[in-house]
Amino acid sequence: MKDLICVHTKKTLEYITQPLEQLIAPGSTYNYPVIDGIPVLLPNPSLFLAETWYQYSKYVLKQEEAAGKYHNPYQGLAFRKNAADALKKGTLSNMGLIRHAIDGIEKYFSKKQLLNVAVNNKFQDLFQVKAFNYLKRDWCGFPEAEEQLSIIRNSLSAVISEHCHDTQTALVLGAGLGRIAWDISDRFDHLYATDLAFPMASFYNGIAKGKQINFADLNFSQIRDNKHSTNSLTASAAAVGYTETDRAHINDKIAYFLSDATQLPLPDRSVSCILSVYFTDVLPFPQLFPEINRVLKKDGLFIHFGPLGNNFSQVQAMFTAEDIKAYLVKYDYESVYENTAGAWHMKTGEKMHADHYANWVYAARKKEAADPQITAAYLNADSVISLHSNFRFTITGEKSSAGETISHTLYNCYQGKEYKDARQVIDFLFLVNGKRSVRQLAIEYGNQSGDNDSIQSVLTLTQFLVREQILTIVKT
Ligand SMILES: C[S@@+](CC[C@H](N)C(=O)[O-])C[C@H]1O[C@@H](n2cnc3c(N)ncnc32)[C@H](O)[C@@H]1O
Incomplete structure (x- = not known):
C-alpha cells in the first residue's frame, strides 16, 4: 500500500489497524476503509460502499426470487425441469458468494448506517455482476481461455520488451480479476491494479490469498443439455499453473485497490507504464486521459489492448483508434506501436456462442511537453x-x-x-x-x-x- 495518496488532499496515506483497518490522510478527516484486505480509495467511500451494499443486496434478492420460480414454466417437461433446477441451485450458490463478498462491508458500517445513506445510482452500470464470467476465463484453466489470455500476454509483452525502458511501476486499469496483472507481473518491479466493482476486488482477493472459489457457470440461453445449463467450476491460482511460490512473490509485487480510473489515488508522474486491456472504451477517452496523463512519468508508456467497443449512447463519446491517436499526439504523446491481434473473447469449450475481436494493440509514449497543466x-x-x-x-x-x-x-x-x-x-x-x-x-x-x-x-x-x-x- 506504499505510495497511495488521498484523492482529495494528495497526501500519502497512512495505514492503521485500530479502531478499524483503514488508510488515513494525515492532517485531514479523510479516511479510506480497507475491507477484507481491499483498500476502498473512492472520493466518498461511505457512499460507494452503501451503494454497493444496497445494489448488490437488491440484486441478490431479485435473483433468488427469480430462481425460486425457474421450474414453474417447465412443469411436464422433465428434461427442461432438470436444467431449470440446476440453474436454480447454481444461482443460489452464486448469490451466496456475492452475499459473502458484501458482508465485509457490514464489518465497517452497520446495516442502519448503510440504509441511511442517500444512494444516487452513480455506479449503476457496475452492478451487472460480470465477475463470474471473468472467474471462468481467468482462473479456471480452460484451454480456450488460456489461449485468449496468451494472446493478450504476448501482445503486451512484445510492446513492453520493445518500448518500455523504465519497468519500475505499472498500473493496470479496470483490472477485473487481476489475471492480466499477474501474467505481466514478471515485467515490472511493482504493479498497481485497480477496478471499481466490489465483487471483482473481493474475488481477486480470494484468489490472491490462495483460496479456491467454487461457483456455478450458468447458461440460461444455451441449454444444450442439462450439463450445459449449469456447470460447477473451481477457480484458483493453482488451476492456471501458478505455484505457491509464484503466488507469494506476485502478492509482494501487486497492490490491488478499488478506485475510479478518473480519480486515481496515485501521485503525479509516478507510474512507468499504464495498461488498459478491454478498458479504454469503458469510459469516454477525454474522461480517462487526464488521469493517465497525470500519473504517467515523462517517457512513460500507455498501452491499449481491445476492440474499442464504445457502448456509449452519445456518439461524441465514441472514440475511434484514429481519434485516440490524434488526441494523444495533440497532448504531445508519440505513437510508438500499433498492431492488430485477433482473439476470441470469453470463449470456452461448452459455449455455443462467442465473439471474436480484432483487437487494436497500441502504445504511446508521453513526451516532455505532455506533462501539461491539463490535470x-x-x-x-x-x-x-x-x-x-x-x-x-x-x-x-x-x-x-x-x-x-x-x-x-x-x-x-x-x-x-x-x-x-x-x-x-x-x-x-x-x-x-x-x-x-x-x-x-x-x-x-x-x-x-x-x-x-x-x-x-x-x-x-x-x-x-x-x-x-x-x-x-x-x-x-
Ligand atoms: C471489460 S472489463 C475488462 C476487465 C479486464 N481489464 C480484463 O480484460 O480482464 C472492464 C472492467 O472495468 C471496470 N470498471 C468500469 N468502470 C471503471 C472505472 N471508472 N474505474 C475503474 N474500473 C472500472 C469494470 O468493473 C470491469 O472490471
Missing part, C-alpha cells in the same frame, strides 16, 4: 488559470456611435474544432484574460456571489476549457 480533474477553487498560448478567437461585429454590436464569435480549439457564437464562453475568457483563480472568477463571472454554487459552475466550465486546451492551469 483538469484536479482543478479546485484556488487553482490559477490563464489562456492557452495557442488559443485563437475571432469576433465580428460593428462599432458605431451607439456602441458595439457583436454579431458573431468563433473560437477554435483541439483538432481545429470550432465553436461558433459561443458568446458566453468568450465573455468568460475575457474575464480570465491574465491570470485568475477560479474563486475570483466565480465572483466576477455574471456578477455572482462567489458562493459554492457559483464556484462549482465556474469549475465545471473551467475543466471543460482546460481539457479543450483553451485554458491552462498555472497553479493547482
Whole structure:
C-alpha cells in the first residue's frame, strides 16, 4: 500500500489497524476503509460502499426470487425441469458468494448506517455482476481461455520488451480479476491494479490469498443439455499453473485497490507504464486521459489492448483508434506501436456462442511537453488559470456611435474544432484574460456571489476549457 495518496488532499496515506483497518490522510478527516484486505480509495467511500451494499443486496434478492420460480414454466417437461433446477441451485450458490463478498462491508458500517445513506445510482452500470464470467476465463484453466489470455500476454509483452525502458511501476486499469496483472507481473518491479466493482476486488482477493472459489457457470440461453445449463467450476491460482511460490512473490509485487480510473489515488508522474486491456472504451477517452496523463512519468508508456467497443449512447463519446491517436499526439504523446491481434473473447469449450475481436494493440509514449497543466480533474477553487498560448478567437461585429454590436464569435480549439457564437464562453475568457483563480472568477463571472454554487459552475466550465486546451492551469 506504499505510495497511495488521498484523492482529495494528495497526501500519502497512512495505514492503521485500530479502531478499524483503514488508510488515513494525515492532517485531514479523510479516511479510506480497507475491507477484507481491499483498500476502498473512492472520493466518498461511505457512499460507494452503501451503494454497493444496497445494489448488490437488491440484486441478490431479485435473483433468488427469480430462481425460486425457474421450474414453474417447465412443469411436464422433465428434461427442461432438470436444467431449470440446476440453474436454480447454481444461482443460489452464486448469490451466496456475492452475499459473502458484501458482508465485509457490514464489518465497517452497520446495516442502519448503510440504509441511511442517500444512494444516487452513480455506479449503476457496475452492478451487472460480470465477475463470474471473468472467474471462468481467468482462473479456471480452460484451454480456450488460456489461449485468449496468451494472446493478450504476448501482445503486451512484445510492446513492453520493445518500448518500455523504465519497468519500475505499472498500473493496470479496470483490472477485473487481476489475471492480466499477474501474467505481466514478471515485467515490472511493482504493479498497481485497480477496478471499481466490489465483487471483482473481493474475488481477486480470494484468489490472491490462495483460496479456491467454487461457483456455478450458468447458461440460461444455451441449454444444450442439462450439463450445459449449469456447470460447477473451481477457480484458483493453482488451476492456471501458478505455484505457491509464484503466488507469494506476485502478492509482494501487486497492490490491488478499488478506485475510479478518473480519480486515481496515485501521485503525479509516478507510474512507468499504464495498461488498459478491454478498458479504454469503458469510459469516454477525454474522461480517462487526464488521469493517465497525470500519473504517467515523462517517457512513460500507455498501452491499449481491445476492440474499442464504445457502448456509449452519445456518439461524441465514441472514440475511434484514429481519434485516440490524434488526441494523444495533440497532448504531445508519440505513437510508438500499433498492431492488430485477433482473439476470441470469453470463449470456452461448452459455449455455443462467442465473439471474436480484432483487437487494436497500441502504445504511446508521453513526451516532455505532455506533462501539461491539463490535470483538469484536479482543478479546485484556488487553482490559477490563464489562456492557452495557442488559443485563437475571432469576433465580428460593428462599432458605431451607439456602441458595439457583436454579431458573431468563433473560437477554435483541439483538432481545429470550432465553436461558433459561443458568446458566453468568450465573455468568460475575457474575464480570465491574465491570470485568475477560479474563486475570483466565480465572483466576477455574471456578477455572482462567489458562493459554492457559483464556484462549482465556474469549475465545471473551467475543466471543460482546460481539457479543450483553451485554458491552462498555472497553479493547482
Ligand atoms: C471489460 S472489463 C475488462 C476487465 C479486464 N481489464 C480484463 O480484460 O480482464 C472492464 C472492467 O472495468 C471496470 N470498471 C468500469 N468502470 C471503471 C472505472 N471508472 N474505474 C475503474 N474500473 C472500472 C469494470 O468493473 C470491469 O472490471
